[in-house]
Amino acid sequence: MSRILLGLVMLGCTVSVEDVHAFDDPITRLVNEKPGERCSGRVEVRHGHQWGTVCRRGWDLEDAAVVCRELDCGFVLDIPGGARFGRPGGEVLWRNVKCTGDEFALDLCERFPNDDVCTHNEDAGVECTGKLLTPTLSIQSHLYTFSAGESVHFKCTAPYWQSVVDFQLYKRGVDIPLVTKRVDPRQMTVDLVLSDLEITHQGSYSCLYRTRNKLGNTPSGYSSHSNFINITVLEIHTPQIWYNTSPEAGLGWVTRSHSFNVTCFTEPQYPGGSFQLRLIRPNGTVRHSLPALAPSVTFTFPNAQSNNEGYYCCLYKVQTGERTFTSRESQPLPISIREVDPVMSPVVISLLVSGLTFVLATCAILIVAKVYCNRVSKPTGLERESRTCVDNTYIALTIK
DSSP, rough: OOHHHHHHHHHTOOOHHHHHHHHHHHOOEOOOOOOTOEEEEEEEEETTTTTEEEOOOOHHHHHHHHHHHHHHHHHHHHHHBBBGOOOOOSOOOEEEOOOSSSSGGGSSSSEEEOOOOOGGGGBBBEEEESSSSOOHOOOOHHOEEETOOOOOOEEEEEEOOOOEEEEEEETTOOOOOEEEEEEEEEEOOEEEEEEEEOOOGOEEEEEEEEEEEESSEEEEOOOOOOOEEEEEEOOOOOEEEEEOOGGGGTTTEEETTTTEEEEOOOOOOOOTEEEEEEEEEETTTHHHHHHHHSEEEEEESSSOGGOOEEEEEEEEEEETTTTTOOOOOOOOOEEEEEOGGGSSSSHHHHHHHHHHHHHHHHHHHHHHHHHHHHHTTTOOOOHHHHHHHHHOOOOOOOOO
16 A cells, blocks of 8 residues: 555655545445344445445346455345345445456456446345354264264254255365255255265264355355364274194094184274184083284184084174174184094004014014025935835935
């Protein structure tokens, strides 16, 4: 302002104090005979110390939007005739006002000359929303932790009737609404449902509403964002299960009195999580539980007996506040207890080895003895001939 005044003085212009004061004071107002209606009324502008009206010819929503913005009155709802707001005073000062809708003050808009006479019956008027109050966001269930696949029901409430066109639900950091719901003109509250939750839905949420003007029911402006509500989404996977025992027992079997381990595994992990191992037997169910301090835990059974037979299943549980989340059961793992096989016992195997060694040694001795005896008792050729003669009644002589 001082630079403009200095420029005028340098050019040799005479500037009065009244003209300077006109730059600083508001030059636009809305006049309404009803008290308290600051944001609705006949549009009046000031020239010097004189207030006058604006001709309605060519007056549209863009022009009215600038007035609502300049007076901090929110967004335009309607552009009724100025006569609706009471009897005016002064002259019609402005004619053919043309705004783009982006100006911050009405005197920044173009004004085209018009030689036609404009009477007060054609005064321009504006009805603004007033400053849109912030809505309130809440959760119907009052729970803030959910499992993947569930739905969360938000409720957004406008402070009072604002001729709302729709409500929108936003996640912090995301520019586009995740849920938009149109409502009846006089509806002040709405349920905004976020369905099929995923891990990516975890975060903070707020809502806002858009108002509509009375000309074609088109949206006119947005309220500010509501309070933020943070939700947590857990992804509970079905655990995996396996077991370990002595390899000679065979698949699905555990030898009586031997030890075996059952392991449960799942990811991701959450604070307060635990694994539960269920043994399903014909005469009932046995449960074992261990805290999930790591992605996997191992249940140890040092002395297998008949009461350890059955189907084993793993579950993963998480306790968060008022809610407990439980995974689906793992695939059942059948385990049977078998007796020690006597044929394969160490004592029997030792006896069999000893007996077989004895038999083999005896056979070897007999074979060696027979070979030796045959070699010692083998007759000479003369003995064979003499023996033959004896057999044929000859007398065999032994010659030495």
